[in-house]
Amino acid sequence: EVQVVESGGGKVQPGESLGLSCSASGFTVDRHYMAWVRQAPGKGLEWVSTVYPGGDTYFAESVRGRFTISRHTSDNTVSLHMSSLRSEDTAVYYCVRAISDNNDYRYYFDSWGQGTLLTVSS
């Protein structure tokens, strides 16, 4: 069974850093598109970042330069490292597996974790 489980959320102050982790089972992360999608309280979904099977990484403009995404094949996890955090980064962060039938950017999100909450507040 395909499953992803996030961990690492919590409360931090503006300007601080935090890392989120996503543990995958039922598939290997380095053979799939893996992404993070966030949802601010009471708001809609916002794509954050994707790592492609080949290792290329992409980020939303709102987080580019502050967030990094990486894969760890040793334990089949994906992490999101966030720095210079702002109040507007407060959200539930979902780890998601993505599928691309054409092996390109036209992917869709087929498996979602339950999310982990990040609160950025002083």
Add this chain to the structure above:
Amino acid sequence: SYDLNQPVSLSVALGQTATITCGGHNIATKFVHWYQQRPGQAPVLVIYRDNNRPSGIPERFSGSNSGNTATLTITTAQPGDEAVYYCQVWDSSTLFGGGTKLTVL
């Protein structure tokens, strides 16, 4: 930037058909995917690549995409269909619509 427009809310009578739209310029040239998010839960993929249903999604859910509008259709609406529905496309980056809250009366 590319705009995806969804109605904020929609109501449908129990057992009737709900039609949720996602508007965008020439959206028919893009693949559209749809997600259902029930209250307090993570999103679930219900339609991918315009009109394909993942395994486990009822046949009551279907999708289409033409011109400037993609559509998610839910026939014989059930109480369990109450949720927020999001469309998603790729245009320079991955984009989500603002979501449509479906209420089943």
